[in-house]
Amino acid sequence: MALISLDKVSKIYPKGTRPALDNISLDIERGDFVFLVGASGSGKTTLLSLLLREEEATSGEIRVAGNDLRRITNRQVPQYRRSLGFVFQDYKLLNNKTVWENVAFALEVIGTRRSTIKSLVPKVLDTVGLTGKEKNYPHELSGGEQQRVAIARAYVNHPQILLADEPTGNLDPTTSLGIMEVLDSINRTGTTVVMATHNEEIVNSMRKRVVELHNGKIVRDEAHGSYDSALFFPDAEVEARSDKANHITVPTRAAIDMGEGPSEGIARLANSVHSGRTGRYGETFAPIEDTLTWGKGLPLDEQAAAMEQTQAFDPLKDTADDAAVSSNERDDSRFAPPRVPETQEAAPLAPPAPPAPPAPPAQRSTAEATPAPSDTSTADADKKGE
Numbered sequence: 001m002a003l004i005s006l007d008k009v010s011k012i013y014p015k016g017t018r019p020a021l022d023n024i025s026l027d028i029e030r031g032d033f034v035f036l037v038g039a040s041g042s043g044k045t046t047l048l049s050l051l052l053r054e055e056e057a058t059s060g061e062i063r064v065a066g067n068d069l070r071r072i073t074n075r076q077v078p079q080y081r082r083s084l085g086f087v088f089q090d091y092k093l094l095n096n097k098t099v100w101e102n103v104a105f106a107l108e109v110i111g112t113r114r115s116t117i118k119s120l121v122p123k124v125l126d127t128v129g130l131t132g133k134e135k136n137y138p139h140e141l142s143g144g145e146q147q148r149v150a151i152a153r154a155y156v157n158h159p160q161i162l163l164a165d166e167p168t169g170n171l172d173p174t175t176s177l178g179i180m181e182v183l184d185s186i187n188r189t190g191t192t193v194v195m196a197t198h199n200e201e202i203v204n205s206m207r208k209r210v211v212e213l214h215n216g217k218i219v220r221d222e223a224h225g226s227y228d229s230a231l232f233f234p235d236a237e238v239e240a241r242s243d244k245a246n247h248i249t250v251p252t253r254a255a256i257d258m259g260e261g262p263s264e265g266i267a268r269l270a271n272s273v274h275s276g277r278t279g280r281y282g283e284t285f286a287p288i289e290d291t292l293t294w295g296k297g298l299p300l301d302e303q304a305a306a307m308e309q310t311q312a313f314d315p316l317k318d319t320a321d322d323a324a325v326s327s328n329e330r331d332d333s334r335f336a337p338p339r340v341p342e343t344q345e346a347a348p349l350a351p352p353a354p355p356a357p358p359a360p361p362a363q364r365s366t367a368e369a370t371p372a373p374s375d376t377s378t379a380d381a382d383k384k385g386e
């Protein structure tokens, strides 16, 4: 069964004039890297909010890591979110805490042992290239560094799934490349990444799975897609372009799929960034107040309060799912972060070095090792509904 599965899901906001999501079905396998693309208002953030259980579906079924989200009570939400990491466009760091404290806090609130925290935090900060910045406060960091802290915080618990809503939205192309390296490395340990983005350059370089939304419907789902919207090109052209996007040799694709060798997507992105090209639809330099996503978002105070509540949260039942994600029982020896290059603000022209091979707990099992090709039938079906 897919790690994330949406079946005929609709979301209608109380004041919405049309469904924000309209009868969508989507399967995402363990280890997938999925870009959600689509015009502003197409439903990307809503989809991520449903997965995060920030919002509830109006109809349809959503299953994430074996959890039927309809059955999760509000009280169980913090426990559910332990299997997820989430990264927002605006970082959402706690400004009165240092880098070290921001990351440690994510572990403290789920009751992780002090000794484990002391061991994990330096490792994850190393992973995102922030060693040496432990004592800095967010205002003493660049935007790229702040986003690295946010990713470190999201990943320190080694979640099965990382949700990211325009994580490069406020960053320049070179800094964005560094963020994509971190996300790519995390994905290569087996963590599933679902990332909403408007960044054409990133999507076209990475050649990952692309799911396009339009008016709340899925209008395209390509295994190795490009950014170009299905809406701008007639079907035949979209197909031709999708062929082009897939035009990589079979052995190369197999290597990418299996996570072997250096990431070609990152190498392509590095070349593209350093050649000075930028995304056609990119909102890279848009001011934060114009590009904030996650709808209403989670204000910092609210987020801190929600996290603190989890401290008092008593896992309700010892289900298999709970056991599978029970982070506070994790021993730090299970934590095997990928290694990515140092801060990319001064990235070299050469493609980045490959991350260290992931440790066993993070790897896909044999049964899961082959990423399922995406199902394009959904897009076709949904197109008819447009």
Ligand SMILES: Nc1ncnc2c1ncn2[C@@H]1O[C@H](COP(=O)(O)OP(=O)(O)OP(=O)(O)O)[C@@H](O)[C@H]1O
Pocket: 013, 014, 015, 016, 019, 020, 038, 039, 040, 041, 042, 043, 044, 045, 046, 047, 292, 293, 294, 295, 296
């Ligand atoms: N809380 C809400 N109440 C009412 N309508 C909402 C709410 N949040 C989102 N919407 C509407 O739902 C639709 C989808 O919005 P959503 O934020 O998911 O789009 P998006 O693709 O993420 O856009 P962007 O790229 O600008 O972030 C839009 O029409 C939006 O106005």
